[in-house]
Amino acid sequence: MIPPFDYKTPNTIEEAIELLWQAGGKAKIIAGGTDLVIGLRNGDLSPQFIVDITRIEDLRKIEEKNGMVSIGAAITHSEIASSSLVKKYGKVLSDAASEIGSPQIRNMGTIGGNIINASPAADTIPPLMVLNAMGRVVSKEGEREVPLDQLFKGPYETNLKPHELLVQITFQKLPPETKSSFVRLARRNAMAIARMNVAIILQIGKSRIEDVRIAVGSVTPTPQRMSEAETFLKGKLPDQRSLQKASLKVSEAMIKRSGIRASTAYKRPVVEALFMRAMRKALEG
Amino acid sequence: MKQVGIEIPKVDVIEKALGEAKYGADLPFRGPLHLKVLRSPKPHAKIVRIEMDEALRVPGVEGVFTAKDIPGKNLVGTINKDQPILASGRVRYIGDPVALIAAKTEEVAEEAVKKLVVVYEDLPSVFHPEEALQPYAPLIHEKGNLLLEFHVIKGDVQRGFKEAEVIVEETYTTTWVDHAYLEPDAGISYLDEEGRITVVCPTQNVHYDQKEMASALSLPLDQVRVIQCATGGGFGGRLDITVQCLLALAVFHLKKPVKIIYSREEVFQVTSKRHPLRIRYKSGAKKDGTLTAVEVDILGDTGAYASYGATVAIRSAVHATGPYQVPNVKVRSRMVYTNNPWSGAMRGFGVPQMAFAHESQMDLLAQALKMDPIEIRLKNSLRVGSETATGQTLMASVGIGETLKKVKEWRDRGAISKNDSKKPFIKKGIGIGSMWYGIGNTGIANPSTAQMEIGPDGEIRLFTGVADIGQGSDTILLQIASEGIGISLKEIRLIRADTALTTDAGATSASRQTYISGNAILSAIKNLKQEAIKEASQLLNLDEKDLFFEEGKVKSRTCLTTSIPIKEVAKRCGKILKGEGRFDPETTRLDPETGQGAPYATYAFATHLAEVEVDTDTGKVKVNRVIASHDVGKAIHPMNVIGQIMGGGSHGDGICFNGRIRSGRDNLFRQLSHPDIKGYSRGHSYHC
Secondary structure, eight states: OOOOOEEEOOSSHHHHHHHHHHHTTOEEEESSOTTHHHHHHHTSOOOSEEEEOTTOGGGSOEEEETTEEEEETTOBHHHHHHOHHHHHHOHHHHHHHTTSSOHHHHHHOBHHHHHHHTOTTOSSHHHHHHTTOEEEEEETTEEEEEEGGGSEEETTEESOOTTOEEEEEEEEOOOTTOEEEEEEEESSSSSOOEEEEEEEEEEEETTEEEEEEEEEESSSSSOEEOHHHHHHHTTSOOOHHHHHHHHHHHHHHHHHHHOOOTTHHHHHHHHHHHHHHHHHHHHHO | OOOTTSOOOOTTHHHHHTTOSOBGGGOOOSSOEEEEEEEOSSSSEEEEEEEOHHHHHSTTEEEEEOGGGOOSOOOBOSSSOOBOSSOOSEEOSTTOEEEEEEESSHHHHHHHHHHOEEEEEEOOOOOOHHHHTSTTSOOSSTTOSEEEEEEEEESOHHHHHHHOSEEEEEEEEOOOOOOOOSSOOEEEEEEOTTSOEEEEEOOSOHHHHHHHHHHHHTOOGGGEEEEEOBOOOOTTTTSSOSSHHHHHHHHHHHOSOEEEEOOHHHHHHHSOBOOOEEEEEEEEEOTTSOEEEEEEEEEEEEETSOTTHHHHHHHHHHTTTOSBOOSEEEEEEEEEEOSSOOBOOOSSTTHHHHHHHHHHHHHHHHHHHTOOHHHHHHHHBOOTTOBOTTSOBOOSOOOHHHHHHHHHHHHHTTOSOOOOTTOTTEEEEEEEEEEEEEOSSSSSOOOEEEEEEEOTTOOEEEEEOOOOSSSOHHHHHHHHHHHHHTSOGGGEEEEESBTTTSOOOOOSOTTOIIIIIHHHHHHHHHHHHHHHHHHHHHHHTOOGGGEEEETTEEEESSOTTOEEEHHHHHHHHTSOEEEEEEEOOOOOOOOTTTOOSOOOSOEEEEEEEEEEEEETTTOOEEEEEEEEEEEOSSOSSHHHHHHHHHHHHHHHHIIIIIOEEOOOSSOSOSOEEOOOGGGOOOOOOOOO
16 A cells, blocks of 8 residues: 655646755655656655656657757657657667557656666666766756766666756757667566667768767666777777677676676676677668 | 357457456445455464454454454365465465455555554474475474375386386476466455355356355355356466455355455465476487386475365376376376465466476487487377376377377478578577377366256256356357257357356366366257157157257157247246256276376377577577467367467466566565567467
């Protein structure tokens, strides 16, 4: 049984942050509820207030402005998956959004929720990391912009204070010739949490790799950019040999961050293979 | 009038497709009390005391019941009665029911459950069957932890292994699987117009439920009544008592309508599971592949209670050889209590677990002998005249060879796709699996009864105790009845699965209802026809011997124009024409020492071929296609048979890849996994 709480439905960001400020840490924010309600049912969470942010118009917009794409925190995965704007300027994100969970979860779950829940397996985080996305966070104390990869403290833990609200995610529009890919591996095809996911953005100039951004999820405490492999690949021809070398850098980085575990024997070759697959997919795409 | 073997819509399909069928949780009932169960958080403990004052003080609570409130026998079980309805002094698994609360609303009941205080004293617990058999193991039941040991002994295995040129020996283990029917266990109970305690719920056997309720309440059978509502799946999980006795107990004390709906978590936690088996299997064969001997040792985990543990121990032993002729057989099968969740009936009573073992053995033998896996199976397959491991000579209907040949044709025709050169990391392969399954209960009487009648108003009624749990018996039994009499299916009214109106048909399990209850109906029809002829002879003033029955009419052999429809007979003689039917397949009891005997009157056989691909980069396995070849005999409702085979195929896929329950000392359900909807695919059928 879910313990009783006060349900608040602010219509503006200002109202929302006022409510969060007054609640003094005793509030939880709900958008789609796909993670929060489970916590309430389990008895893991027993907030005094629940602040529903889905009625705030400003959080329900996908916009393009000054070379940037901005997505409101209460935008659902389905909306991202079907947004022509996101498809055009950040396809890696719409690809990922279309593969999350199941239609029911995609229709309810939001991008803001996926970020704030901070699951190591969150499917939208690796794509946002390779997009160099920024989160706009507001509270009664003011406003700040946080690069996405600095938002996470650990599994299911962010740097946000309880009275802060993530309102928007922004990223720079990718040039049209950009290549990208998202691949995920799960025990089942639907309704399953990713066991591993890889997002890649790739710029090729004069047949060499001009820029590459790689992020891997589920195999490290928080999704990670693979900077060693990125640095290694820059300026190289995207041939089998280079990719293979880069794949070793990916698995090394994974082990460096997660340590050797019982599952490493499986994860090491598979993260390498999945990276190779993602690179090939990006190159072909 | 042809009714059997044609494709007609199932009789309940419209109401189910429109969402109008009322399942347990849908049952309309004005203002019932809601029931909730307090369950044990401990795998094994003594109940020192239960403090209920605070719970009773919650406004809206109408009653709190414990074992003390059960007036009759507080033990249920299909074979061995060892499972309390409410724990009596002791709990044996996480989830054992301890107390029952009735309250005005579900929320109040839930709140009151939290106010109950149970003081436990932990007892040592045991979670592995091997450990449970050790002399120092804590006793879960007073009679000991070994529920049953059963042997099948034929010929001389030592001599058989001496004759063998190749021997393979392996150990196979299987785990729990939940039935995961879509509908949660739920039901309502009330006093009917005659004051009987009446339970309406999903179930696979109303007459069994009735007996357990009567015994628990110490009431005569006719004082309790069970009506089956639309049932959203069973697969064996609704052969045992679920909500029935709890509902009846509350009505017994409160004399008010009550309702219970298990939460999804509760369904998984407290209903039966597939038995985990550990199977040691040794097979010997000659160079040409002929089996000379098998020796099998089976150890099963029945969990806290017996349920169908004994059946699974015996069935798994009887089916241990697979559908093959083996001259020398030695099987030992033991079923053991532990403090794990209790295991029960689950699609096949242990036979699918055995198929995993005997089919793996056949593949290993084929590999060792460099033989085609289909050829080695064909060489050894049972045929008419073969003797099974229990010494039963099969006289008819042994289709295993045919199913293998059909699958071989498909394979040799190249029905399996080739590796894709663009995806070198995907490797494809095929697997073969054969099975056999004895129809009905094992070596014991398992009769069904039925009645057919025609009233003076012309209404034709079929009475059967059979529970249709979605498998389609309502349609199939009506098809049999309508073809048997020679009238249209729509002219028959079906009255089924209500203990006040129908007689015992036994359980909807063990693939038995079409065969056994179908024959009981045929026997009822035979008697009904005789009755009609007797009455007609008086009406027509003709000798009974001159009359015969055809196409729903009584006709004269000598006077070709004389014919009277059966409805007309009932109308004109002004009484109900009635035919009682009974059928009990011929079986013999298995010898308690050697397991020899004829446990089933008939068997089913099948072979599947699966195309499987492995992503060698990620280890992900996918079944691309299954070619299922079944010896179904005469399909009464072909579409339904195909549906059953596809459902079974998906179930098998689940057992292989996803079906899993992790049990733990502290937390019963760490993980539960089933195939997702994308894992199910539409199949195509071919008639051969």
